[in-house]
Amino acid sequence: MIPLVVRPEPQNYSLCEALRRAGHQPVATPLLRFAPGAGLEQAPALLSELASGDYVIAVSVQAVNFADNALKTRGLPWPDVTYVAVGEATGRAFAAVGVTALVPDDPRSEGMIALPQLQDPAGRRAVILRGDGGRDMMAPTLTRRGARVDYCEVYRRCYRDDADGELVKQWRRLGVDSIIITSGGLLQHLFQLAANSAKDWLLSRLLIVPSIRVVEQAKTLGFTHIINAKGASDPALLSALDERKRNDRQ
Template sequence: MIPLVVRPEPQAHSLCRSLLEAGHQPVASPLLSFSEGAGLRSLPALFDPLTHRDYVITVSVPAVTFTDNALRRRALAWPAANYVAVGDATGRALAGAGITGATVPEDPRSEGIVSLPGLQTLDGCRVVILRGDGGRHMIAPTLEQRGARVDYCEVYRRHYRTDPDGSLVKSWQSAGVDSIIVTSGGLLTHVFQLAAHAKDWLLSRLLIVPSVRVADSARRLGFTQVINAEGASNQALIAALDERKRNDRQ
């Protein structure tokens, strides 16, 4: 198959390499990049009061990477708190930063985070949520109702690639893209906006997504061929694509 890979680097390169090894012909077109967020300046004030009773929730790999780099520049350490990592890749990023034993919810959505046993009773606890600009706002209100003081810290900003003359989408069409791998709701929305002038073509592509939430969003947009890979790892995404490839051969 000829899947379009739109996730940011270096994950895009890694996924394309794995797709090639699996016999696919990927088209790399990263649509998202990141830069430092204004919240990095607030890290010392947010981290200093944290104790072993408190929590740090990291929502993505960039959240860990930008935070760790900022701490290293200032010769500061991660606080001795409890850690929650949204997704296995984020858990591995924390381990790479020296934080082991982070809790990784099976459900990577906000609903999965707030359902963790350790976050049910939080009287007097502090929670710092490391994330990018924007995002859902369900976590903080729920944890505050349980007695926590919650602070969001926007440690990175997202930058989406534009396509003012439509040449990027035309290049996808010329390459024979028959499937699209999107790994977040934000990327799904951006792909849909970029290809608004080629809507019929776009909605007829097979779509591989990482979760039920993104799958539901895709169907609301009009996609009819949606496969939930149940994860954003290379292995999960390729397994979903291979399953469709096998079915097409039968």
């Protein structure tokens, strides 16, 4: 198959390499990069104020990496608290900086707030490391449970533009038959990039997404051929695409 891969680097490169090894012909077009967020400068001081029993919650790999760089710049360690990662990839990012994190089976905000360790946070502090925008489920839920919560936007998203529509024209010329999407934000941006004349083409592509939430978002936009990979890791995305490839051969 000829899947379009729009996730940011370096994850784009690693996924495309895995796809090539599996016999696919990926088209790599990163549509997103990350830059320091408005709260990055305050992150070290905010984390240093935490005490044993408090929480640090990261909603992405980028949240961990940007915060870690900020701490290292000031010669500060990660605090001795309870860590929560949204999914396996974010858990591995924590492990890479020497931190052990709780990882829910459900890689969403819903999965994190369902963890037993977050059911009674009354009197404790929680710092949520994230990018600009994002969902607002975690803070209200933890606040209702008695925690004092601070959002810390350590990075911001910078989406690639395509004012002249050349990217979409290129994808069509290369015969893209499927699209691998790893977040709702990327899906929305991709949809907005397609000119009105290309909407039908875009919506007719096979779409590989990481979660049921993005499945529902894709349906709302008009996509009809959708596979839920149930994760954003390279193996999960590759397995979902290979499943479709096997079914096509039968």
